Amino acid sequence: MSVNSFGHLFRFTTWGESHGPALGATVDGCPPRVALEPAMIQQWLNKRRPGLNKNTTQRNEPDSVEILSGVFEGQTTGTPIQLMIRNTDQRSRDYGDIVNSFRPGHADITYHQKYGIRDYRGGGRSSARETASRVAAGGVAREAIRAIAPGVQIKGYMTQMGAKQIDRSRVDWEEIDRNDFFCPDAVAAEEWEAYLQWLRKDDHNSVGAIIEVVARGVPAGIGAPIYAKLDTDLAAAMMSINAVKGVEIGEGMAAAALTGRDNADEIFMGADGPEYSSNHAGGILGGISTGQDIVVRFAVKPTSSILSPRKSIRMDGSSTEVITKGRHDPCVGIRAVPVGEAMMACVILDHLLMDRGQTGGERGVIG
Amino acid sequence: MSVNSFGHLFRFTTWGESHGPALGATVDGCPPRVALEPAMIQQWLNKRRPGLNKNTTQRNEPDSVEILSGVFEGQTTGTPIQLMIRNTDQRSRDYGDIVNSFRPGHADITYHQKYGIRDYRGGGRSSARETASRVAAGGVAREAIRAIAPGVQIKGYMTQMGAKQIDRSRVDWEEIDRNDFFCPDAVAAEEWEAYLQWLRKDDHNSVGAIIEVVARGVPAGIGAPIYAKLDTDLAAAMMSINAVKGVEIGEGMAAAALTGRDNADEIFMGADGPEYSSNHAGGILGGISTGQDIVVRFAVKPTSSILSPRKSIRMDGSSTEVITKGRHDPCVGIRAVPVGEAMMACVILDHLLMDRGQTGGERGVIG
Amino acid sequence: MSVNSFGHLFRFTTWGESHGPALGATVDGCPPRVALEPAMIQQWLNKRRPGLNKNTTQRNEPDSVEILSGVFEGQTTGTPIQLMIRNTDQRSRDYGDIVNSFRPGHADITYHQKYGIRDYRGGGRSSARETASRVAAGGVAREAIRAIAPGVQIKGYMTQMGAKQIDRSRVDWEEIDRNDFFCPDAVAAEEWEAYLQWLRKDDHNSVGAIIEVVARGVPAGIGAPIYAKLDTDLAAAMMSINAVKGVEIGEGMAAAALTGRDNADEIFMGADGPEYSSNHAGGILGGISTGQDIVVRFAVKPTSSILSPRKSIRMDGSSTEVITKGRHDPCVGIRAVPVGEAMMACVILDHLLMDRGQTGGERGVIG
Amino acid sequence: MSVNSFGHLFRFTTWGESHGPALGATVDGCPPRVALEPAMIQQWLNKRRPGLNKNTTQRNEPDSVEILSGVFEGQTTGTPIQLMIRNTDQRSRDYGDIVNSFRPGHADITYHQKYGIRDYRGGGRSSARETASRVAAGGVAREAIRAIAPGVQIKGYMTQMGAKQIDRSRVDWEEIDRNDFFCPDAVAAEEWEAYLQWLRKDDHNSVGAIIEVVARGVPAGIGAPIYAKLDTDLAAAMMSINAVKGVEIGEGMAAAALTGRDNADEIFMGADGPEYSSNHAGGILGGISTGQDIVVRFAVKPTSSILSPRKSIRMDGSSTEVITKGRHDPCVGIRAVPVGEAMMACVILDHLLMDRGQTGGERGVIG
Secondary structure, X not given: OOOOEEOOOOEEEEEEOOOOOEEEEEEEOOOOOOEOOHXXXXXXXXXXXXXXXXXXXXOOOOOOEEEOOOEEOOEEOXXXXXXXXXXXXXXXXXXXXXXXXXXXXXXXXXXXXXXXXXXXXXXXXXXXXXXXXXXHHHHHHHHHHHHHOOOOEEEEEEEEEOOEEOOHHHOOHHHHHHOOOOOOOHHHHHHHHHHHHHHHHOOOOOEOEEEEEEEEOOXXXXXXXXXXXXXXXXXXXXXXXXXXXXXXXXXXXXXXXXEHHHHOOOEEEEOOEEEEOOOOOOOEEOOEEOOOOEEEXXXXXXXXXXXXXXXXXXXXXXXXXXXXXXXXXXOOHHHHHHHHHHHHHHHHXXXXXXXXXXXXXXXXXXX | OOOOEEOOOXXXXXXXXXXXXXXXXXXXXXXXXXXXXXXXXXXXXXXHOOOOOOOOOOOOOOOOEEEOOOEEOOEEOOOOEEEEEEOOOOOHHHHXXXXXXXXXXOOHHHHHHHHOOOOOHHHXXXXXXXXXXXXXHHHXXXXXXXXXXXXXXXXXXXXXXXXXEXXXXXXXXXXXXXXXXXXXXXXXXXXXXXXXXHHHHOOOOOEOEEEEEEEEOOOOOOEOOHHHOHHHHHHHHHHOOOOEEEEEEOOHHHHHHOEHHHHOOOEEEEOOEEEEOOOOOOOEEOOEEOOOOXXXXXXXXXXXXXXXXXXXXXXXXXXXXXXXXXXXOOOOHHHHHHHHHHHHHHHHHHXXXXXXXXXXXXXXXXX | OOOOEEOOOOEEEEEEOOOOOEEEEEEEOOOOOOEOOHHHHHHHHHHHOOOOOOOOXXXXXXXXXXXXXXXXXXXXXXXXXXXXXEOOOOOHHHHHHHOOEOOOOOOHHHHHHHHOOOOOXXXXXXXXXXXXXXXXXXXXXXXXXXXXXXXXXXXXXXXXXXXXXXXXXXXXXXXXXXXXOOOOOHHHHHHHHHXXXXXXXXXXXXXXXXXXXXXXXXXXXXXXXXXXXXXXXXXXXXXXXXXXXXXXXXXXXXXXHOEHHHHOOXXXXXXXXXXXXXXXXXXXXXXXXXXXXEEEEEEEOOOOOOOOOEEEEEOOOOEEEEOOOOOOOOOOHHXXXXXXXXXXXXXXXXXXXXXXXXXXXXXXXXX | OOOXXXXXXXXXXXXXXXXXXXXXXXXXXXOOOOEOOHHHHHHHHHHHOOOOOOOOOOOXXXXXXXXXXXXXXXXXXXXXXXXXXXXXXXXXXXXXXXOOEOOOOOOHHHHHHHHOOOOOHHHHHHOHHHHHHHHHHHHHHHHHHHHHOOOOEEEEEEEEEOOEEOOHHHOOHHHHHHOOOOOOOHHHHHHHHHHHHHHHHOOOOOEOEEEEEEEEOXXXXXXXXXXXXHHHHHHHHHHOOOOEEEEEEOOHHHHHHOEHHHHOOOEEEEOOEEXXXXXXXXXXXXXXXXXXXXXXXXXXXXXXXXXXXXXXXXXXXXXXXXXXXXXXXOOOHHHHHHHHHHHHHHHHHHHHHHHHHHXXXXXXXXX
16 A cells, blocks of 8 residues: 555555665565566666756766665566665755745645655655656566566657657657657657757746657556556556656547547457557557557656746745756656656556466467 | 555445446445435436436436445444445347457457456446446545535536537536536537537447546645655546546646746745645646645547447457447546546545545644 | 455455345455356355354344356356345344443444444444355355366364364364364264353353364465465464454464474475475465465454353443343354355465466476 | 555565665655654664574674665655665575575475575575564654654563463563563573573574563554454564464463453443453454553464474485574574564554544544
8 A cells, every 4th residue: 555656466666865865666576587687777777867968957877776685696586676776966955945945836835735844855755866766667677578578569759849749750769769859750859959958048948748658569468457457557657757747548638539430440350369450549448458559648747947937935935936956857758758668667567467367367269 | 456446545346247237336444424325325326327318328227326334324334335236227138249249449359358258248347337336436435525624626527529629718617517518618518419419310420528527625735655646546546437548637738838937836825825826737746735626637538339330350250340239328428527526536535534644634834 | 455355366355234234245356267156155154154053143144145246157257246145134122232332352342432433233344244255255265266276175173162172183074064063073072062052051151262274285385475475364364353362373372382303394305296294384484385284273262242241331431231142152163164264265366366476376396 | 465565554565685785674654754763773673683692693783774765854754764774794605505405494495486596595585584674664663653652662572482481470571671582580581591502502402482562552443343453464463474373362372262251351431441350352352452452472483493404305306404504593582572563563553544544533432
């Protein structure tokens, strides 16, 4: 029932504050005999790391992960895996001016109202830094998936920055890692680059984004009815990421404008089983995978911490204006891409394991 | 860990199939000494009941709820409340033709693939009929909220049918119960009426919808960080409803196109505590309530069961065409309104109770 | 997190009060395609039924179970199974005299102190009648075990009534169902018979008992480390039964008096894998099954409801004397035998399913 | 659903192996604004520390705890508290001889059978070293209890070593910390001292023990019905401790031999509420506290690691004899005392918090 845990059989609990000595994830339920080394996790942490490029915060964290338990001679043992990331760069003074005032759009005020105390250093527990713990847990999930369902591929990318969307006809997965935005459209990537520079330097502003995450090669039949549907768990997974305000599966909100005839994914018999004429459903029917691509999208709001002054109040109720200097991403959505990938990996692994417990992993025969 | 349960301290488990003898909800964690009678729950079931009006399925179910446990002399005792609804109208023959074939857009095929068996009668467990159990549980939640947080008001309504949206300037909560669509805009309601008649009678088609649910008067400070955020739980709650493909909090997906300056909800000190210049956040910051309206929206896909033929396959893999006769809503979104309200009520109550366990319900002082 | 649920993947929630309209169990996580009919569950309910014989309460309940969901054409579907038992014989007036007073040794006073309300009719939720729901859930578990681990045998019996113990040299499983006490020792059974008659008729008293439950043929390797150990879950399962005050695995409390040399179960290689020279451990090492008999014992305190007057207080604090007329077992331990068997079955099935999710059910090779 | 977690609202997850780099506990659900410093936790770790005295293993671990998260300026923030203990003294070579053979009475063989891999160094995850993590979590629980229920006192002690029991007439809580055995009977302590020296030096043997833990001053009305009863959770808590084979509440197993008349705790009205003539129930009725002392006992089996040879097998199935040199307690029960206290503290705090969520903490009035 831990409010800081996620998952059913594959379950992780994250801990740590932005400016504490360390943060990490306690990962439980990883199958035994999965090859696991820090480098396998580190590669994903490097993708989200601050200071990665000029478009993300200049804070410089090596974010190097240590495996403190659950691995023996390079293999998982089936016991809890403790992943720890030391906080090495903590310029607390940057945040000193918000000790007594609440930043608009931040959890400062609600944490204070709920707990009567808050770690104001860098947002404490509410900092996006928590997502490093998820990315580490996701790295473990990816290795376990590789071991038990080798065909699965998980890929995330940005489809929109501010009002600027990608051109779906130009999408190329190879392009995603060639630019600073995890953008699958080379033309859009250039446009975004210029826009973001202007936003940060001239406009002292920030902007939102939309991220899409796809899981390819997931077998049909994983998931569960009703309250642990694959889409339910994915919605929770993505909405739990800082600054996320919306989650979509397949057609998402646009499904509202479709008619039943247009929305129908017709079914045909293929060589290796059922095939579909389209994927409006995003690879999930009744909470259970169809074998098609599982497609999730989520919207990240613009960073609340901007250099432009915003009206707020202090703890004593007096009025103030807040300008957040510190080091902040003008588009926090960029770093949300590896986080979304990690959450997708955790949900897919969890349901692969759950399915074995629920059904033994046998499938109903078709054809 | 039950995949058929929802909630933390206030937790319900739904059970039952569309055409079984009965369905219901086992409701656990309702506080003691809450006045509860069947009529208090029945009023909400009546809102979602099939056959309610000419725009929803003609299947006629009284949907009358029985309280089998947890209530003594008109008050809850703190023990599990069993809510049972008998299925009285089960025309199985309507569904006979889909015994061996899979309806496109339905869970028929994925249930078969996962379980190797499915109750094909009316979709069995995957039928929208399951939502009656949620509405019943929500009725209990509403009474408990009334007892422990009397100021809270929960209201749901449709904001879009197909491509046709309401005009926000015409929104009037009084209007919602005056039309068949839970539509707060009288002009839109008329338009929808005509459109829906045409869809069903002439076009033999169905259409999607967007529902908005608002919780007003929720105290600041309920919710929790990270994996049981108020918005995370609401996203899971709404995405778990049949046919829902997207969930939004506050600005939702549109937040992607906003800048940090536009999206900031500035804070001022009011007579009774902090006030905000706007509510882009939808009443939630860092997963914890701000005291503003909590605003959730979700999209419901068009009913998959339509009279127009759609290509599919049979269990033996052979090709077929499916036309779903049966009795189906051309816009299942209409009946999703009371379901969304019920899920909101359950999440709000759960977090009111959780907060007492987490903090004792004390609040950090401001001013 | 439901406090009225038990189990991990195989999880049931019980509901209902002694004198409400019905009680039952919502059973979640039963694998699909398990043959299940009411009679398979009814046989176990009949074993614990009141009025079964002259040594248990004269209250006459048919205790007939209805399956309301989760079964289609005689097979489980993988969806929740609702088991309902109607209460047909509710002589509330028998209990009228304890409306305002608290029975010593009963939960009357603590329920009142916790909830400020209690269903005083027959003990309400705290009545041993709740165990009928467990026995029903156990009946489902037994059928699922038969399907996925056919070799498993579960047997419970009484080893002690009051101070009178069985003679282990006379134990014969065939004898268990031949007497009214589930006693494996025919000689002890006769002695108990006379003793119990005297207790009830002449001494107006009641007595405690010790029950032993054995699971034979459970494969090695199920269970889990630390907080969901097989023995941890069994301890919780048995201690949750009304009136149970102690639980033992293998040597149990007597292990304290043994030395390491005496307590060692030495290991030898047998034809089908490891064998042990003895079973002091009760078939569990480190929370995981060894493949030997899993042996659990629990003590049931004497029925608190006796005809002899006992000092107590009323709700207004005034002194009173309580004599419980009603219909009560002089040795409630007798009926605890099928309850213990049911809990054993639920725990074994749960861990068989969990193990598939944790490891895929593969085993480490020996030899 | 984590099998490595314990508790409901106050929930901790332990991680780490005996000879890994570190071990610890991720503690979730501690209320905010509780004063917490490492020294408050360290005092309890020092009680169970190996090398504490000549009767426990000579392995020398400082066992110093670090708080990595959840505490800000000396107070808890309501976010997860990570407690880490570095392993500083790891003489792996001591254990080299059991790499390929299974120690009788150890989890070596079952871990291998379940996971197909095991960290053989010092028993890995199954080592009693895991209990250090619990003691650390218990230290947090004690401080939270002090803050929200100041009257509560928790005390554990040994009542039996081997066949040698304390004399209840000589029990003196002041004595407990004056000897090496947490023994409340000074005379018994001297006897145990001589016995244990002989066991280790001359007999090369080990012996079991019984530990009793009392919680005094717990308010009436905490706990819950049926599957999260206070006694159910305590049974799970204690049975989850390494080497524990039996758990008793109040009269425990002895309740079987009592009659209803003897076992009745009669109730009287005292100045501050109900009082009882005796405490056979161990302070719990129907799973809910009565306000009397909560009394739990558990039996710890003799250490399996002894210098006397025992027959066993190797991974290849061949026969062998095992003599465990290493450094081991002749009576592991001694160090189980602070562990039992810690588990009691965690359960009591959990139910104090749960009760606020369930009922708001109000009580039914008596008198």
